[in-house]
Each structure stands twice: as structure tokens, then as C-alpha cells.
Amino acid sequence: MTADRIYNFSAGPSMLPVSVLEKAASEMLNYRGSGMSVMEMSHRSKVYQAIFDETKADLKSILKVPDTHEVLFMHGGATAQFAAVAMNLIGKTGKADYAVTGNFANLAKKEAAKYGDVAEACSSADKNHTYIPAQSDIKVRPDASYFYYCSNNTIYGTEWSYVPETAGIPIVCDMSSDILSKPVDVSKYGVIFAGVQKNMAPAGMAAVIIDKSLAGNELAITPTIMNYKTTIEKDSMYNTPPCYTIYMLGLVLKWVQSMGGLEAMETIKREKAALLYDYLDNSTLFKACCNDSASRSDMNVTFNTGNEELDAQFASEAGKAGMSNLKGHRNVGGMRASIYNAMPVEGVKKLVEFMKDFEMRNK
């Protein structure tokens, strides 16, 4: 850890590996002898195409994307995909079913309702989204064009520990906040998408992995920039892509590879999450918001003291001690420690030590 940097527990945008930032800074004025910054390159140039191709190939390799699927880089983050998913896919039957396990799944469902008949396949709203529904709770209509869920709920600190069974209905998954944190069987999904600003790159783009056989069902009113078929055909360059964001993603992917790939990332994230949950489960001051261990998120650990003033005092004192953005989302209050891939184990250890000290001082 560079001496003057802090541990940033923001839910996103969030920390990037220091080595990635150092590389980006060193290449800012002259990318590898090209005489220009990556920011200045024509997206149609050979030097930029090589960056693009390598980034895409690395993402395919790291996630073991099968040949049935294509990787797309699209403008606009997950919110753009909330509309794009429905515009591109719902036209097949006019229907789609959503698992509502948090704020962003709910927003995705509302957005999709502009474009067709959208139903709730299951919901965790009855307990303020503190758990993930069981397979037996999920009802998918046999004529749904797709089933949609959000694999990790940043606000509530819950994460799906299983891939739902849908009897052949294509699965669409928003993996914005846990992509690249563990191996995924891509072949089980129709569409995976992720806003990049948590585990992948700076904000402003979505990575989309799509079963190519699902493309071509878009509604006539789909903006070209959101059209999956066009984006596949043009290899994500129908228009100028967010070139520098793709370059940054490429640097992050090299870092993931250097760490040992997704198996290693999973080991590390489990270690980090266990440090926090083990402490929380034994604390007399702090308690985890999610008590169902199978529903707990390894990316966003939500907790509180049960005392709003003490919660605020904790977040404030932690900030002064070099651990920022620990205040929870307004929907749930309390605290939230977002511990994505780039958060070092040392940051989590420092947080746990600080919590222990705070507990001692506030018994």
C-alpha cells in the first residue's frame, strides 16, 4: 500500500489495484512507444485494435467464455442494460420474469415493464431484502422470454450462492458487483452483464456476455447503440467505444491473471469476507444485517450497532483513520464495507482491528 493512499470501502466506483493505476500513469503520455496516450488513439487504429482485442481475449479466457457466447463492451453501465436487456430479448414472447432481491433488480424490472409483460418470479421484499429466495420460491412462466436476477445486492449485502434452475428459460444476470470474484459457468446464462465500476474498470461502461443465439429479437424502437445484434456484428465498435475504459479493464484483467485468476480471487475474497463475518458473529456491539449465512455477500458486508448515533460515530472515526465510505446506504442505514477484488486483505484486517478497538471503547 502506498503510504498516502487510504482504504476505500465504497460500494462503487471503488478501489483499483495500485499496480494498475501506476501502469496507467506511466503510459499516460506515450503508450508503449506509440507517441500518444491511449485516450488520444483513433479506435480504428492498429495500435488501439490490439489493446481492444487483447482485453476481450483476456476476459474470455479468464471467464472461460464458450464459443456460443460473445463478449461486448457497451456504453452506459448497468442502468443502460436494464433497458437494453428488455428491448433486445422480451420481443420473443412479450414476457419476462424478474427475481426482485434488491434495489437494482427492482429498477431493472420497472425499466423492462416499459417494453412488455413483466412479472415477479420471486421477491425478498417481505424481509427488507435480507435474504436470497430458495429455488422453490422461484416461479418462472413457461413462456417467459427470459428470467432475470441480480447476483449480488450491494445495498442489502446479499448474494446468490446458486444459479437458479429455469427449465430452459434463458437466464439474464446482472453481475455488476461480483463479476471476476469467482469462477462462473457462463454456459448456464443467456446474458451476463456488469457495470464495470466495481471489479473491472472506471465507471461508464458495461461488459456484456451474450449467447449469440438470443440476439436478433430486438424491438423496432431499440436505439442502435443498445442493439445486441448490431454490437455483435460490429464487434462493439458501431460507434466510438469508451476506449480508455476498455484499456483500464485490460490492465485490471492482467492483474487478475497475475493474482492467479478467478480461483485465486475466490480464495482471497472468502478470506476477506470471513474476517469480517467471523468478527461480527462474535461481537457484542456490531451485528451483521444478513443472518442467513447462505445469503451473505462476500462483496458488500452490511452491519450496524443498532444505535444510529453510534453508527455515525463509527463511520466518521473510521474515515479519520484512513478507511473511507463505510456509511451504509440510506435504505438500510448502519455500515457497509465493500470489499471488492482490489481491496487488499490488509485493508480488511485494519478495519476489523479498528472495529475491535471501537467496541472496547464503546461497550
Place this chain on the structure above:
Amino acid sequence: MTADRIYNFSAGPSMLPVSVLEKAASEMLNYRGSGMSVMEMSHRSKVYQAIFDETKADLKSILKVPDTHEVLFMHGGATAQFAAVAMNLIGKTGKADYAVTGNFANLAKKEAAKYGDVAEACSSADKNHTYIPAQSDIKVRPDASYFYYCSNNTIYGTEWSYVPETAGIPIVCDMSSDILSKPVDVSKYGVIFAGVQKNMAPAGMAAVIIDKSLAGNELAITPTIMNYKTTIEKDSMYNTPPCYTIYMLGLVLKWVQSMGGLEAMETIKREKAALLYDYLDNSTLFKACCNDSASRSDMNVTFNTGNEELDAQFASEAGKAGMSNLKGHRNVGGMRASIYNAMPVEGVKKLVEFMKDFEMRNK
């Protein structure tokens, strides 16, 4: 000019000021004592909000944006705006009229036709877009929701030297390739938008300046991320914005201010363009593609020798001499020198000297 950098004549993405890149590199790991990169900041944090607010205020100040208008930062570049403009504005009467003076105006017109009754107000297709139509050639329907034009045509090297009269019909203008190159009377426009990757910032965003009274007419199928009314209400943060791109725009705007603002930028761009056009008009080898002086672009100077092999030889030799991306667009062939704000006068002088030398060697 840093010794190992080249002069990049790309039509976009394109050169950024060296001082801007140096600043970005120096702040990459720790933005002004925050302990983090701008890429890592929560968009809801005070430190990022200050960057956002200052960038927006600087853009308003530089362009003298009146209080009737609002500045938006939206995902996706100009191509996203091709759809957004129509989805947000055409609903008022169902009709819109387009001036087709090049490739991108034509693409915008085609995209808009998905959402309503779209007509051609004028076209320069009869002479392969080598001129800008006169006011008397423009037919705007009295019940059009808006009139649309593209102020500078990168591929053909033409630029509007006047703002069309439309008898009260709101004017929408794509200023992607000449925004910030000269003062503009924003009050004359309903909507100005610009993909940022030429004169503003790295690719992946559009700056939008909108007369607030035009918002609220969006079609029901408008994706939330493209909704002008929502974007105004949420101050461009309905979802996570392209935070780093906004920061880079902020650095570029400080540079524009340091250069003397838009009056100074206009003087400099006229000087650069005159260097090229004056030489072209007197050359026996090279000729400008656009012969109507009132239609010539100061941003993209298109020219050729009339000999395809010689054109290719020129672009190749220039590349080896440190002047890249001079090959013209495939629609017109020949050469194109894009000389946006960040291209130094020295770069244009070097190009003219090189052209003179090439002419001597190839008489």
C-alpha cells in the same frame, strides 16, 4: 511538444493537451490529498461532487450558457444522442426535420425515423457533401418538433458558417467536432450535444446543453438513461456517470480558460486552418476537397492529389515522419488533417512543410 510524442491528426478520438495528460498522470494515484484516484471515487462523495460541480460550472461559463438551459453529461457519445434527441423531443408533434450534410447527420436522421415522421430539410448529397446548403435551401415544416443539423462534418471537411433561421422551430445541433473551437450563442439552440472525444475529453460521453422548457416530452419507451427530464432532475447522476471522463473534461476546460477562452481558441483555429488552406489553394499537387470557402471546416481539412497511389504514399511517409492518421475516410479517400483544439500550431506548420517537400519530390 514532448520529444517522443507525435502529431496525431486523427478525426477522433484525437489529441489532448500535453499539460492535461501530465496533470492526469500526476493525480492518478492520489487526487489532491484524497488518498485515491478519481477513478476510485464514489460519485456520491463530496470530493467527487466538487469535481463534477466545477466542471459543469466551467463549461457553463466558457460557453456562456444562459439560465434557460442546463448542462448534462450523458453516457454513450453522439450516437446515443441520435436516439435520445428523437425519443425526447419528437413526441411534441410527431415530426422532425433534418439537414443531411454528411454521414453522421444521415445516421441521426435514420435513427430518428424509428420514433416519428422524419423529413429532409435539405441535403448536400447531390455533390457528395462538399458544401453546406444555403438558408434558402432549408425547408422546415411549421409543425416540426425540431430542426436538426450537424455543425461540422468530419468526413467531408465542411462546417456551417451560420446558424439556420427556423421561424421558431427549436434547433438541435450535433457539435461533436467543433464545440469549444469558437464562441456560440447558446440561446439560439434548443439542444446542443457533442460526443466528447474530439475537443473535450476521452471517448465515452456526450455533453448536452438543453433548453429546459423542451424536456418532458419523451416517448414512454425512452430508456431512463436517455431521458432528458430525469437527467436534468438528477443532475446527470441518475446512475453512476462516466466519472473519470468528466474529470478529464474538467482539466481540458481549465486548459481552454488558460489559453484565453473561446475567442482565443477561434483565433488559433483560424490560423491553423489558414495555414493549410492557403497552401492547398496554391499547390500544384494537392487540392482541397471543399472549394466553397464559406463551407470549409476549420477542424477537418480534406485534400488529395487526385492520384490514389500518391495519396497512400503521402499518408505513409507522413506517418513515418511523426504525423499520424492523415489517411482520409473511405467515403471520400485522399487525406484528412483533423486539427482540433489540442493540435499545436507547430503540428500544422510541420505538416505544411512536409507537404511542400513532398510536392517538390513528386512534381
